[in-house]
Amino acid sequence: xxxxxxxxxxxxxxxxxxxxxxxxxxxxxxxxxxxxxxxxxxxxxxxxxxxxxxxxxxxxxxxxxxxxxxxxxxxxxxxxxxxxxxxxxxxxxxxxxxxxxxxxxxxxxxxxxxxxxxxxxxxxxxxxxxxxxxxxxxxxxxxxxxxxxxxxxxxxxxxxxxxxxxxxxxxxxxxxxxxxxxxxxxxxxxxxxxxxxxxxxxxxxxxxxxxxxxxxxxxxxxxxxxxxxxxxxxxxxxxxxxxxxxxxxxxxxxxxxxxxxxxxxxxxxxxxxxxxxxxxxxxxxxxxxxxxxxxxxxxxxxxxxxxxxxxxxxxxxxxxxxxxxxxxxxxxxxxxxxxxxxxxxxxxxxxxxxxxxxxxxxxxxxxxxxxxxxxxxxxxxxxxxxxxxxxxxxxxxxxxxxxx
Amino acid sequence: xxxxxxxxxxxxxxxxxxxxxxxxxxxxxxxxxxxxxxxxxxxxxxxxxxxxxxxxxxxxxxxxxxxxxxxxxxxxxxxxxxxxxxxxxxxxxxxxxxxxxxxxxxxxxxxxxxxxxxxxxxxxxxxxxxxxxxxxxxxxxxxxxxxxxxxxxxxxxxxxxxxxxxxxxxxxxxxxxxxxxxxxxxxxxxxxxxxxxxxxxxxxxxxxxxxxxxxxxxxxxxxxxxxxxxxxxxxxxxxxxxxxxxxxxxxxxxxxxxxxxxxxxxxxxxxxxxxxxxxxxxxxxxxxxxxxxxxxxxxxxxxxxxxxxxxxxxxxxxxxxxxxxxxxxxxxxxxxxxxxxxxxxxxxxxxxxxxxxxxxxxxxxxxxxxxxxxxxxxxxxxxxxxxxxxxxxxxxxxxxxxxx
Numbered sequence: 065x066x067x068x069x070x071x072x073x074x075x076x077x078x079x080x081x082x083x084x085x086x087x088x089x090x091x092x093x094x095x096x097x098x099x100x101x102x103x104x105x106x107x108x109x110x111x112x113x114x115x116x117x118x119x120x121x122x123x124x125x126x127x128x129x130x131x132x133x134x135x136x137x138x139x140x141x142x143x144x145x146x147x148x149x150x151x152x153x154x155x156x157x158x159x160x161x162x163x164x165x166x167x168x169x170x171x172x173x174x175x176x177x178x179x180x181x182x183x184x185x186x187x188x189x190x191x192x193x194x195x196x197x198x199x200x201x202x203x204x205x206x207x208x209x210x211x212x213x214x215x216x217x218x219x220x221x222x223x224x225x226x227x228x229x230x231x232x233x234x235x236x237x238x239x240x241x242x243x244x245x246x247x248x249x250x251x252x253x254x255x256x257x258x259x260x261x262x263x264x265x266x267x268x269x270x271x272x273x274x275x276x277x278x279x280x281x282x283x284x285x286x287x288x289x290x291x292x293x294x295x296x297x298x299x300x301x302x303x304x305x306x307x308x309x310x311x312x313x314x315x316x317x318x319x320x321x322x323x324x325x326x327x328x329x330x331x332x333x334x335x336x337x338x339x340x341x342x343x344x345x346x347x348x349x350x351x352x353x354x355x356x357x358x359x360x361x362x363x364x365x366x367x368x369x370x371x372x373x374x375x376x377x378x379x380x381x382x383x384x385x386x387x388x389x390x391x392x393x394x395x396x397x398x399x400x401x402x403x404x405x406x407x408x409x410x411x412x413x414x415x416x417x418x419x420x421x422x423x424x425x426x427x428x429x430x431x432x433x434x435x436x437x438x439x440x441x442x443x444x445x446x447x448x449x450x451x452x453x454x455x456x457x458x459x460x461x462x463x464x465x466x467x468x
Numbered sequence: 469x470x471x472x473x474x475x476x477x478x479x480x481x482x483x484x485x486x487x488x489x490x491x492x493x494x495x496x497x498x499x500x501x502x503x504x505x506x507x508x509x510x511x512x513x514x515x516x517x518x519x520x521x522x523x524x525x526x527x528x529x530x531x532x533x534x535x536x537x538x539x540x541x542x543x544x545x546x547x548x549x550x551x552x553x554x555x556x557x558x559x560x561x562x563x564x565x566x567x568x569x570x571x572x573x574x575x576x577x578x579x580x581x582x583x584x585x586x587x588x589x590x591x592x593x594x595x596x597x598x599x600x601x602x603x604x605x606x607x608x609x610x611x612x613x614x615x616x617x618x619x620x621x622x623x624x625x626x627x628x629x630x631x632x633x634x635x636x637x638x639x640x641x642x643x644x645x646x647x648x649x650x651x652x653x654x655x656x657x658x659x660x661x662x663x664x665x666x667x668x669x670x671x672x673x674x675x676x677x678x679x680x681x682x683x684x685x686x687x688x689x690x691x692x693x694x695x696x697x698x699x700x701x702x703x704x705x706x707x708x709x710x711x712x713x714x715x716x717x718x719x720x721x722x723x724x725x726x727x728x729x730x731x732x733x734x735x736x737x738x739x740x741x742x743x744x745x746x747x748x749x750x751x752x753x754x755x756x757x758x759x760x761x762x763x764x765x766x767x768x769x770x771x772x773x774x775x776x777x778x779x780x781x782x783x784x785x786x787x788x789x790x791x792x793x794x795x796x797x798x799x800x801x802x803x804x805x806x807x808x809x810x811x812x813x814x815x816x817x818x819x820x821x822x823x824x825x826x827x828x829x830x831x832x833x834x835x836x837x838x839x840x841x842x843x844x845x846x847x848x849x850x851x852x853x854x855x856x857x858x859x860x861x862x863x864x865x866x867x868x869x870x871x872x
Contacts, residue, residue: 144733253693273692275736286843287725287748288677288817289657292718294841299710299726306707314696321691322703324736325729329548332679332728332746332784334844342736344691380736413692437698439690440738 065108067160067455068448074101074152078142085145085442089188089213090119091222098140098152102180105159109166111178116239117232118198119182119223125162126175132244134172134466136161136458137179139195139417143187147444149251153432153451155180157249161459172466174244181417188213188222196417200424201235208233245392245465246427248418249458251446255437256410263453266396267429268411270419271318272353272385273346278305278364282373284329284337295335299327301367301375302339308363309343316356318347319413342380346413350385386419389426396428399464405457430457469512471564471859472852478505478556482546489549489846493592493617494523495626502544502556506584509563513570515582520643521636522602523586523627529566530579536648538576538870540565540862541583543599543821547591551848553655557836557855559584561653565863576870578648585821592617592626600821604828605639612637649796649869650831652822653862655850656814659841664812667857670800671833672815674823675722676757676789677750682709682768686777688733688741699739703731705771705779706743712767713747720760722751723817746784750817754789790823793830800832803868809861834861 078086078094088094099121106113106123113123126133138154158178165172182195189211197203209220209230223230257265280298306322313320324342343360347353361377368375393409400407410431418427432446432454446454482490482498492498503525510517510527517527530537542558562582569576586599593615601607613624613634627634661669684702710726717724728746747764751757765781772779797813804811814835822831836850836858850858 143735143738253690254695255698271692283842284845285841286657286818287727288675288723288750288819289843290723290841291658292714292723294659297725299729300714303707303710306703307711310696310704319692319694319696321701321737321739323691323731323738323740324734325703325731327727327729330728331547333725333748334547334727335725336727344737346692414690415692437689437694438687439693440735441688441741443687 065105065163067156067451070105070156070159074098074156075148077101080145083145083442086142086148087144088140088142090141090183091188091226095141096226102140102155106178109159109162111162116199117234117236118195119228120195120199121180123178124175126172133175133177133242134245134247134462135177135179135243136247136249136462137181138248138250139181139184141183141185141187143185143440145442146185146440147442149444149446150253150439151184153251153446153454154249157451157455157458160455161462164455164459165463170463174466176462176466177243184417189219192415193417193420196420198233199236199240200420202420202423205234240424243425246418246421246425247396247430247458247461248416248427249430249432249454250416251439251444252431252434253412253414253437253439255434257408257431257433258435258437260408262406262408263433263450264400264405264407264457265410265431266393266407267388267431268393268409269388270386270415271346271348271411271413272350272383273344273413273415274353274382275380276343276345276357277378277380278341278343279376280339280368280373282335282337285335287333287335290335296372297335298339298373299336300371301364301373302341304367305341305360305364309360312356312359312363313345315359316347316352318345318352318356320345320356320360348411383415386422388418388422388428392426392428395464396430396461399460400457403456403460405453405460407457430454430461469509469567471560471855474509474560474563478502478560479552481505484549487549487846490546490552491548492544492546494545494587495592495630499545500630506544506559510582513563513566515566520603521638521640522599523632524599524603525584527582528579530576533646537579537581537646538649538651538866539581539583539647540651540653540866541585542652542654543585543588545587545589545591547589547844549846550589550844551846553848553850554657554843555588557655557850557858558653561855561859561862564859565866568859568863569867574867578870580866580870581647588821593623596819597821597824600824602637603640603644604824606824606827609638644828647829650822650825650829651800651834651862651865652820652831653834653836653858654820655843655848656835656838657816657818657841657843659838660814661812661835661837662839662841666810666812667837667854668804668809668811668861669814669835670797670811671792671835672797672813673792674790674819675750675752675815675817676754676787677748677817677819678757678786679784680747680749680761681782681784682745682747683780684743684772684777686739686741689739691737691739694739700776701739702743702777703740704775705768705777706745708771709745709764709768713764716760716763716767717749719763720751720756722749722756722760724749724760724764752815787819790826792822792826792832796830796832799868800834800865803864804861807860807864809857809864811861834858834865
């Protein structure tokens with residue numbers, strides 16, 4: 065079975081017929097169907113599968129414990145109405161690369177593993193990279209178990225319902241000690257490779273990024289009678305902040321987005337009492353990110369004061385930047401160059417399991433060209449030829465790292 | 469019973485203990501309690517009460533049919549978590565004015581009526597001034613009966629559950645033919661009287677006003693990876709439109725408010741695919757309102773285009789301006805002047821039953837000073853002395869209009 069067949073088999077799982085987008089949330093029925101696909105596909109490749117204590121799936125060519133394993137993989141879960149490629153491309157490419165190496169008669173000197181980390185998107189329980197965070201000890205297991213989904217169901221209950229022993233979750237040093245390197249292949253979530261005319265790229269690092277909650281408080285009032293000069297309307301400083309965030313991002317060579325906003329009480333004929341907004345900001349380095357966020361907060365405070373309102377900011381999350389292991393990156397580049405693949409080096413603003421694992425083991429990433437750059441959307445796409453180029457690149461890297 | 473006692477008896481009905489705001493929605497239990505209060509209070513004043521076909525309450529001093537009645541009143545229902553004064557002040561003041569005239573030995577030459585119109589706020593069924601619109605034929609009875617509240621209950625079912633015959637609702641020419649003039653006393657929903665140092669004012673008219681829905685459409689994308697130049701982010705033109713609306717309102721001497729906004733899909737880490745916003749706009753005359761709304765739409769279209777997004781606008785509602793009957797207004801001013809009350813003339817941006825009734829019968833309004841201008845909020849307030857001044861003013865007007 066090559067890439068195309070594996071891809072076609074996974075494609076319909078968890079796809080919403082109306083939107084064409086995916087709703088593959090961890091520990092749900094579509095997730096179980098994805099996991100069953102993982103086990104079936106591994107079996108056709110003669111790989112031994114297991115599920116670790118945190119719910120991450122592993123398929124082994126050779127057994128861990130035999131040495132310092134080379135692992136590749138990604139995730140199967142999606143954001144709400146996400147695309148087909150973000151996550152699954154890395155898993156399908158991993159299996160396809162293993163299949164290619166097997167058919168070429170390659171004999172690994174070290175075990176090769178294919179991993180599928182659970183809840184990478186955080187779409188169900190709100191914490192991104194939950195599976196890799198648990199395995200590396202980056203999140204407290206008790207805190208994780210009490211995370212709840214939109215229906216109030218805890219991770220503990222969701223895992224129990226799925227037949228897992230939730231009490232076992234947490235840091236898994238023994239498992240990670242067997243992994244010598246982790247290489248994740250992922251669709252690019254931007255257009256850098258398209259601009260450079262390359263099918264495949266190598267990740268340099270992940271930008272530091274975070275989420276800030278901005279609460280603007282004013283005073284509810286009648287929209288039809290309250291003079292402009294008497295108003296304390298929090299929608300006005302909110303709007304000024306949206307404009308300022310875009311400008312600050314441009315000035316700091318970073319990214320700033322406000323994609324979530326809530327107005328209270330939200331009546332069409334009343335001035336709001338409050339506006340709550342979430343700022344997502346990212347930049348190449350922490351100094352730039354500090355400068356970017358500082359400018360947004362300064363603008364928000366100034367506008368709030370100008371309009372007789374108040375503003376409060378909370379850091380909801382912050383993830384430090386990741387520089388992937390330089391030695392591994394150079395070795396990946398060498399393996400690709402030896403196969404005639406020219407792969408530019410890029411940084412990304414998106415978080416990935418590879419970034420979490422990088423704290424414990426040498427990790428790296430390959431990106432596959434995304435012609436439009438669109439991601440987290442049903443319109444997300446990569447050309448079949450570029451997917452095959454990704455498989456070839458991943459196979460070359462695995463052969464080099466796991467070679468005799 | 470004077471104003472203070474009547475007021476104190478109505479005050480606790482339908483008040484939410486947590487917010488201190490009122491939730492007096494038509495055809496609910498708090499509404500029934502308000503209606504029982506209306507009947508009890510009318511009885512202490514020897515007034516004959518009746519409920520018309522549309523559910524509006526009437527209390528008569530002298531009987532309609534005896535001549536061209538002088539009616540005063542307002543409404544008992546509230547917006548969600550509204551204040552104590554918007555509506556009830558007009559009813560309590562009406563009863564208190566009747567009580568004052570009775571105790572002074574006044575003998576009306578024409579019947580005097582006190583009316584309480586149902587669903588003025590439109591808080592339950594979404595159409596403001598529903599009771600007066602039904603009576604004047606401004607809304608089709610079949611359309612009204614199929615209006616539904618937030619729980620999906622129709623007006624027809626709500627009226628039936630309250631023991632009313634819903635099939636009877638609609639235009640009531642016979643009732644209105646008996647009304648020679650309607651005068652509504654209302655708390656001011658702004659600070660004009662406070663600025664002028666007057667306890668009471670006379671309404672000139674109601675500004676034309678409307679609601680426009682603005683839909684900004686862009687493209688959902690990953691907040692962490694999509695370059696600024698690749699974005700089609702509808703939040704940016706939305707923000708520019710909020711800023712432009714405020715500026716247009718100031719330039720056109722009108723009011724513009726965006727108090728309701730929805731971002732799709734509304735994820736903190738995704739660029740929105742769409743932003744939906746509702747513009748409430750009002751101005752002293754239709755030409756000014758047209759100019760104001762035209763500037764907002766022009767700015768919205770320009771910003772949408774600048775950011776690679778699309779904008780569509782729909783007029784959700786439009787209410788023409790009302791000029792209250794000039795002869796009635798002059799007569800009210802004369803009656804107040806004769807009693808030594810100086811009452812400035814003001815326009816308002818808020819709709820009222822008096823504005824709906826004005827299409828059929830001479831109508832006018834008195835406003836009572838609101839020191840903060842706050843309305844549609846638990847903080848809405850009028851000083852007791854100003855409420856008493858309102859009662860005195862209303863009594864003087866009724867005595868003049870209904871005098872021998």
